[in-house]
Amino acid sequence: MTANAGAMIEIENDEPGAVLDAFAARGWGDGLPMVAPTEERVVAMLAGPGSPADADPDEVIAVLPPRSGQATRRMIAVNAVMAGCAPDHLPVLIAAVRALAAPEMNLRGVNATTHPVAPLLIVHGQAAVDGGYNAGLGAFGPGNRANATTGRALRLILLHLAGATPGPGDASTQGGPAKYSFCVAENLAESPWGSYARDAGVDAASAVTVHCGEAPHNVHDMESDDPAAVLDKVASAMTSWGQNNAPISQGEYFVALCPEHAALCADAGWSRDHVASYLFNKATVRVGDARTAFDLLAWSPWQQRLGDDDRMSMTEHPRNIKVFVTGGAGKHSSVIPSWGMTKSVTIPIEAGG
């Protein structure tokens, strides 16, 4: 399917303030200054490394709800220019848009909800290296162009193409900082378990994962020399009543271990699955307390049969606990709970996006 090439508008000049004013007056943008998406810049964005010369710029990559906006290569590039991306970030962004449009992502719900959910984009493999994405110290930001602008471009795409405008298209009660930009790279060089994407079934040189969740919850442990002690603190961060995971059992968790916490686990012989299984058994609540806390419980049938004095994991299966490595020196990891009615998607970054 192809769409038209897109409309042009006239603005006064290329000065950041003028561009911001002209776009803000039309209800566009995230509130921060943007680069003017001129024809020349958009053409250059579409012609970057990894984008084949014969790709149709008006190919519809996805139709994004609630607005049913057509995300063509060109429109994704327009928003990438506005966010400040470099051309080699475009294939990452196109893969992220494909992931967002997967049915199990439930993007209509993600955009419409009152929850502060934002899509976390994780970049895996060669594209993370080639694009200059930060997987090390300060990976969640700030300070790195690739992470900051790719995450921001994804938000601009949601605002402009999907129509996730606060109010009519995004009912988030308080909004959230992760809605500005939420992109990180997997620290493959320091992951003792290899690639998260490969373990998720995507054996490609480059891949992306998108997980619609909350901003990261910190887990600090400076002193433990036992994986169980560190992971007990992770379990504690997974077990708070305010998260949507509490009443929605299908919700996933992304556990972003720093290299030092990951090495502690791996050196003791713990695999990625062992970590998830341990957390499944430790991040539990008393069933009766959950029934008291919530009128509305989206639980699996087997959970509904549990007695009030039974204990139950915060998620219905260990496979919902996704463990990957990111960050640099130090002993801070994080937990990224889910919006709930959504599933993460990992897909390859194809040649040419």
Added chain:
Amino acid sequence: MQVYDPTGAVGPPASERAGSPAVLAGKRIGILDNTKPNAGLLLDRIAHRLAERTGAEVTVVEKKNAALAAPDQVLGRLIDEVDLVLTGSAD
């Protein structure tokens, strides 16, 4: 200077709303309850007020999950059983 409109084109809408009936008396009104606690309260109140004022017959149809679109089975019931649907979203 010329720059792109970043909003692009809009695909064809998935569906369109049917026209509203001019008179509700004798009609069957369906309440599609998204099962959130406050939505149910509000919709139920509206349903009963409407029934009192118009003589319409009111049926409440629940969908199991507020965050997902209504499944075909629920939509099928509404198509078969009612002439007009009231629904709401959020909490």
